[in-house]
Amino acid sequence: MNTELTAEKTTQLKGQLTPSKIMQVGMGFWASKALLSAVHFELFTLLGPGPLSAHDIQEKLSSKASIRHIYDWLDTLVSLGFLERKGLLDQAVYSNAEDTDFFLDMKKPGYMGGILEMANNRLYKHWMNLDEALLTGQQQNESKDDPHGNMDFFSKLYQDPGKLQEFMNAMSGIQTGNFIALSNKFNFDNYSSLLDVGGADGWLSIQVCLHHTDIQCTTFDLPPIEPLAKKKIESYGLKDRIQFMPGDFFKDELPKADIIVMGNILHGMNEEGKLQLLDKVFKTLPDGGVFMTVENIIDNERRQNTFGLLMSLNMLIENGDAFDYTLDDFKNWTSRAGFKRVELLPLSGPTSAAIAYK
Known part of the structure; x- marks a missing residue:
């Protein structure tokens, strides 16, 4: 009886648990490196004057990566709140979020990059x-x-x-x-x-x-x-x-x-x-x-x-x-x-x- 109750409670508990925190922190270096690469490439300074398409960004970076992976990188930064986007894929233009524009544009006095x-x-x-x-x-x-x-x-x-x-x-x-x-x-x-x-x-x-x-x-x-x-x-x-x-x-x-x-x-x-x-x-x-x-x-x-x-x-x-x-x-x-x-x-x-x- 006690074993059955314990197993039942364990099943209920498992149903309430989620590994999202474990995955978010354990794989956190993915998000970190996406941001650090953007700083390294001076992406936020590049976007300081105004929005650009993914193709424009790829050209300015002289990137040989596929445009699909450039989309993936930029949209990751959108999902993390560092960039804003209007449109999707070929129709998209990207711009700085308010905080990244202030803190990560090298040409602005608030730069802390x-x-x-x-x-x-x-x-x-x-x-x-x-x-x-x-x-x-x-x-x-x-x-x-x-x-x-x-x-x-x-x-x-x-x-x-x-x-x-x-x-x-x-x-x-x-x-x-x-x-x-x-x-x-x-x-x-x-x-x-x-x-x-x-x-x-x-x-x-x-x-x-x-x-x-x-x-x-x-x-x-x-x-x-x-x-x-x-x-x-x-x-x-x-x-x-x-x-x-x-x-x-x-x-x-x-x-x-x-x-x-x-x-x-x-x-x-x-x-x-x-x-x-x-x-x-x-x-x-x-x-x-x-x-x-x-x-x-x-x-x-x-x-x-x-x-x-x-x-x-x-x-x-x-x-x-x-x-x-x-x-x-x-x-x-x-x-x-x-x-x-x-x-x-x-x-x-x-x-x-x-x-x-x-």
């Missing part, structure tokens, strides 16, 4: 080795077999202006919405100076200065980045309010400032490195000073911020022992350094600013 370019050119192939990373605890990027480790990847990166610019574009792209949100949500008017540690091409400093007229900003990063940063800062007419200071935040003293910010920096270290850097930040700040880290802060219950958890796995791929963290983690580390209190400021999507007050 740099991170997707890097995902296509670098991260996609490295993530194929996640299995090995989980077994060995070792990074799987370009420095995988290099005795100098991950830092040698950066030294090689800085020797190639093209790859360095791509990396800067990626870092700016992934943070654009967050930096704008931070500039709008936090009252920078109460402070006179800001230091962006590991500030790359100065994008955070630019956004803060565009929204707050009295603050002076310093972007602190390695010397090879200086010409890229100065060019970008000057293009916004902010060279009188933003200075680039070359240096290594591991080795050099940090410049003094009322606010010290790090965007996607702290997660790239192991716990020992995080504590050492927080101690340096605390000693640099004046009483009443503020430290902010702009990252994909994982929720304390570790159930909701999937992107933050995946970013932590990306740190395994990139750095081996580095990881993302929760607000409770941040509170523990900053308390050990001497900070009085912390708060969380939600920004864009999965990203927040974890803020510590001295």
Whole structure:
């Protein structure tokens, strides 16, 4: 009797279950690569001026694929919401969806495709080795077999202006919405100076200065980045309010400032490195000073911020022992350094600013 009831309940349960979530995530790389290929081919920039037919797109891409497969690719992007379409097959014309037109047209100021370019050119192939990373605890990027480790990847990166610019574009792209949100949500008017540690091409400093007229900003990063940063800062007419200071935040003293910010920096270290850097930040700040880290802060219950958890796995791929963290983690580390209190400021999507007050 019990066996029959169990079998009956099992049959009912099976009738309610669906494998759609399993298939959607398990085969998710199909959709991802369709989008990344579109970014690689600059499809959304191509469609920026107006709609095109599949034949027009095929010709502009010099594609030798069959027109049927071009339809399949474009209609996949339609089904995913990245393109819009009028007509069908030979009668169809394609145009950008509103969000892709704003964020993925290289000729528009909202372009954030740099991170997707890097995902296509670098991260996609490295993530194929996640299995090995989980077994060995070792990074799987370009420095995988290099005795100098991950830092040698950066030294090689800085020797190639093209790859360095791509990396800067990626870092700016992934943070654009967050930096704008931070500039709008936090009252920078109460402070006179800001230091962006590991500030790359100065994008955070630019956004803060565009929204707050009295603050002076310093972007602190390695010397090879200086010409890229100065060019970008000057293009916004902010060279009188933003200075680039070359240096290594591991080795050099940090410049003094009322606010010290790090965007996607702290997660790239192991716990020992995080504590050492927080101690340096605390000693640099004046009483009443503020430290902010702009990252994909994982929720304390570790159930909701999937992107933050995946970013932590990306740190395994990139750095081996580095990881993302929760607000409770941040509170523990900053308390050990001497900070009085912390708060969380939600920004864009999965990203927040974890803020510590001295």
